[in-house]
Amino acid sequence: MDTFIKGPSKRDVAGMKAAFSTVAAGDVVSVLYKTVRFGNFLISGRAHATVLDDLMVGGLNAAAAKKAAKGADGEEAFQRQPDKDVRAFPAEFEGSFEPEAVEAADLKHGDLVVASFSQEPYGDFVVTGVVTEAENDHSYLMVGPWILRTAEGNAPRLLQVQRVSTAGTHVAPVPTRRGLVEVAELAS
Known part of the structure; x- marks a missing residue:
């Protein structure tokens, strides 16, 4: 599990675009995210479509609304751009662990x-x-x-x-402790 949470060494943006294009609101999905503040984490749940047709899971943006693009065969296809923090989709863990x-x-x-x-x-x-x-x-x-x-x-x-x-017994990256978020516009 801890190796899985590390995620792939490189994002497969083209593959994620194609995979996200097949997702409809209500589908159960698993998305692996990578952020500096929270580290790597996997969210599994039902896809939720926003009013702008973006896809969310667990309250986080997973992919943008569908946009027309050229398919491999030259035909028009629709794709969804994965959010910048999405590391892998679909994120399917094939193993077992006993929490x-x-x-x-x-x-x-x-x-x-x-x-x-x-x-x-x-x-x-x-x-x-x-x-x-x-x-x-x-x-x-x-x-x-x-x-x-x-x-x-x-x-x-x-x-x-x-x-x-427990901490120190796995290989998943551990981010630093969370500090306060400062917004320059609010500092004055």
Whole structure:
């Protein structure tokens, strides 16, 4: 699982464009993302179409609206451009792992977890990735862009969390602790 979360060494943009073109709202998909702030994480859930026809999964943009393009045979085809943070699609893990159910309060920065969430309009979805702590608040835990726990307790959208492996025992990249995001326009 940890090697899978590392993702491919190179993005296959052409392959992802073709694969995303076949996805309709409501289809169950798995998308591997890579960001500096949250590291690599996999989101699996139902595709959600925005009013502009962009595709989302678990509240994150996966691909842009369909646009006409020339197919390999010269015929008009429709493709979706993958979001810049999408590392692989479809992201299909072919293996097995045995995560253990844990309390979110027992997690630490760098643990590899599988967490299930429920949030309308995205429905139920699963995020697999490395836990990140806030730089100045070790109780503020996230996996990908989703909150697991704060000082007040578990996030209301969190259904369950399971640990795949503890920090230091896997090869998945571990991002630095999350610092404050500063916006220059708001600093004055």
